[in-house]
Amino acid sequence: MNTIIETKDLKKYFQIGKNRVVHATDGLSVTISDNEIVGLVGESGSGKSTFGKAVVGLHDKTSGEVWYKGELTPAKFTPADYKKYSTEMQMIFQDPYSSLNPRMTVLEIIGEGLHLQGGFSKADIKERVADWLRRVGLQPDHMSRYCHEFSGGQRQRIGIARALVLEPKFVVCDEPISALDVSVQAQVVNLLGEFRDTLGISLLFIAHDLSMVRYVSDRIIVMYLGALVEIGQADDVFFHPKHPYTRLLIASNPEADPEYERKHAHVPIKGEIPSPINIPPGCRFAGRCPDVMEKCHTVTPELIMMNDSHGAACLLYD
């Protein structure tokens, strides 16, 4: 399998005020292969979205590298870079209400990318938009409507069509289903899975619904406070988590199974994710970790591989 995306020690900091820096994404090295879906989970504020946006160039990188198909992408995208990479990498956003311009018709929204790329006649654009509307399960005659005429699930399909109309090879899906009802979530997730199979695209699927992430993903990455804490095959991470944080995160996930929930009365994880402004030395999770040791407060854990795909950044395995 070929690597499509490789990040090397990717960092994105935000300067707020003079001496305060938010360490949103703090050194992630990850590879994503062709035709692979990688799930990215973590609490709010763990830097998942920042990472996704930095990979597709929507955020300038503070340091580190992102390689696309063996080619180094620029640290700061210029308009020409956006044009070049928009046919390669795209993004689907979380909120299907605020991510679509209410003053544009569906044709304008989906066709805008084609229009900006140039080289497409009006009839061409119309034809492609109609085709994509059909592929995401809408009607071609929907293209003259505005997005307030659609439900949340339908809007998210429009967002998917907009991302895929330029036929990218890699798509970042930033919480594409968290604003949708359960019955509609399955529609969107199945649609994404279908496109992976038929178009051979790779997805970075950012979400906080762990069951759904396990369902969609081949591999799962767990982030905490800007750092990678665990990575591995989806079932390995979900059923045999190594890092105490992953274990607690998965145990917090309520199962739709009353008998299971009665049997597994567990103690919820203590405290809350600390501020990413002043990152403590040592392990970032030390303050909330039930298995914390003396050295966790001073030594920063490196990623330790358990087998060729499953690794955890925890001193328990040192």
Added chain:
Amino acid sequence: MKNQNDCVLDVKDLKVEFDTYGGTVKAVRGVSYRVRRGKTLGVVGESGCGKSVTVQAILQLIPMPPGRITSGSALLNDKEMIGMSAKEINTIRGREVGVIFQDPMSSLNPTMKIGHQIAETVKVHQGASDDEAMQKAVFLLEKTKIPEAAKRAKQYPFEFSGGMLQRAIIAMSMACDPLLLVADEPTTALDVTIQAQTLEVMHDLQKNHGMSIILITHDLGVIAKMANDVAVMYAGQVIEAGPVDDIFYRSAHPYTLGLRYAMPTNIEGGHRKLMPIDGSPPDLFKPPQGCGYYARCPFAMHVCEKHIPDEFTISGEHFARCWLQHPTAPKVEGKLDLFQVGHTETV
């Protein structure tokens, strides 16, 4: 639930409408459910199915007009709540019934210290002095596991995180030891880890105080964790209700079943394809003549189009509004049974 005294809130055939420019929306079309003393009733359903409107109408939290209760009754400890005067309902809200809303940030006053906001409830309903009320506020914050409660009580809402705000609101709603706590999507805006903390706080309070809870959510996982009884709502009606195990393991309505098929199950190595429910809920401006789920139901029959199904008792307290449960209906149990449950495996 047979014993009347065991029932804290008894809602019967409640109907709520809204007048809008586009016409009249029949948001709640004859909802009946009961909340048992000291137990949790989980109410599930899609957005727009009327699950929140039902309780808001009972508590008169809906402006009327444009809202209107056209029929029905709601007995809180045998007291009729529909048609109560504003003065009467004010003695119930906050005292006998506590409410928690989805968005903790917008349900608090941003210009008032947290402690004062909680103390206000105590002063209004229990006539406590300023000092007593403040002490009670700190005590309540401690009970909802907020660290350094005395210091936190002097802070403003913006200084709290989402999870802590939600716990502060729980503290406020518990201020007068309510009989019933209405939690409308209390954890939807929170992370799973913080959700687990919040649910645990609610669970502990219920154990210690014996209040009943109406938990409104769209997350079947939260229902499985918290509820004793479940009411599944669709298009303004309760389409299936009963004890939690009956709803999950012996689902009798195709919609309930559809919801569970649409969710992933965590069985190691297992990979069942998710089955979405196609289509969308009916337009409640012109509600369908028959079953609300007719257009999306894989088992729909002719009778479903024209006639609203009766409540068919499946066993004990478990009932479903579905013509498939009629004695003369074709048997589809084999298909209804496809779903594997009770084998969830995780750490």
